[in-house]
Amino acid sequence: MYVAVKGGETAIENAHAWLAEERRGDTDVAELSLAQIREQLGLAVNRVMAEGSLYDPDLAALAIKQARGDLIEAIFLIRAYRTTLPRFGYTQPVETGEMACDRRISATFKDAPGGQVLGPTFDYTHRLLDFKLAAEGEVPPAAAAEPREERTPHISEFLQGEDIIQSEPESDAVPGDLTREPMEFPSNRPLRLQSLTRGDEGFVLGMAYSTQRGYARNHAFVGELRIGKVAVEMEVPELGFAIEIGEIELTECETVNQFKGSKTEPPQFTRGYGLVFGQSERKSIAMALVDRALRWEELGEDDLGAPAQDEEFVLSHADNIQATGFLEHIKLPHYVDFQSELELVRKLRREAEARVASGADVPEAAE
């Protein structure tokens, strides 16, 4: 018989002290600074900001250090910190058309104004380990050319002119905020986008990939992918006008999807949209594909029963902090729960054995 007991304080304390020691690792090796993490593991920092849903590179670097590089643990730390912050307000929507682009490519238009700007990309590298990085060394400076002064227009503007792509009308509708009210179904596109942009990269990637493999295929082209900085503007009540309160790096992906038309819509191109904190290219493309798949109902498409069309399935499982919280809780003490399960199975076993002994109806399947 198990009974509820207290205890373990010393064990827990000692475990945490050992954790701190293991986190530090071999003290003959120099300790990592937050600036090193921020500057040299920038894409990990970006992922923690995106899924932690808080743009602050220094905090994300601290979380990564504290979590020993476990990014989901780091995201958990950021989400927990986020809840302690007073909310000063909501910004005006960022204008990605004004982005200072580090990278801007289109898979649909070769000669778009502004051109194909590769930026600091892994694309076209050979994915061979570079053993030179194992040694310290100077990096030769990157090449420079005449900088572009004018704004870089969105590629979709060109299709819009021909009225052959679904438009995205501007609106002043106030979007729901899932950090304030729990998600309810059926949901709507603003809430889906908020959920996807902070969703687990691996999960959103898997969902997007499933559409490419045929589960609600939506024939996506990357109409445009851009990475760069945008200013963030907010109305400040004390002033009575809006000021820029900062600048953030974003990755935006707009897909152009083939669409034969439906009962309600003429043949045209449709759109999927991804917008993610930081340089998060894979995530933003995946987000755009899943966004498009989830729009089946508004476009009058058939429900094919595909997982990526099921918003309740996608949105309820995209959040890695909810998921890991529920998953990992089963390792914590369940002594009393398990004791009752044990009693139940013993009782069933006794009854089954009694039936066998008496020669009564033994079910075939039990053999």
Added chain:
Amino acid sequence: MANETEIDAEVRRGWMSLLAKAPESALMALWGEVSERPAFEWLRAPEVGGVMVRGRMGGTGAAFNLGEMTVTRCSLVLADGTVGHGYVQGRSKPKAEAAALIDALMQTGAAASVRAVVLDPLAGQMRAAKAARAAKAAATKVEFFTMVRGED
């Protein structure tokens, strides 16, 4: 003291936006060169919080909530009654204080010297950093050329 209504909102918006986005180290280094530090009282001591950043669906459509960013804000009043506000990105209280003091001084007779010592050099540094990035991006722009196909 200058009357606040005399300050052009667009001009004030300009310096407040610059201060919000400025790298802390650059701002504090330039602010350190300002010798005259006025006495002030807090109207609101520096406080760290979050704002919810919004995006637009499809880049141009209706708004959605993208995620939060950290912001530090404070408000203060100089001895002559001039009120300064600081709203800066990140969690630095010293940076918010410097921004609020500069905002206040920019409404006084010290405006020209603060602009010359802090704002103009700061704007110059930030423009240069932005131009350097844009120049590297420009160097990665693809120049297409057509291969001779030899079909004729």
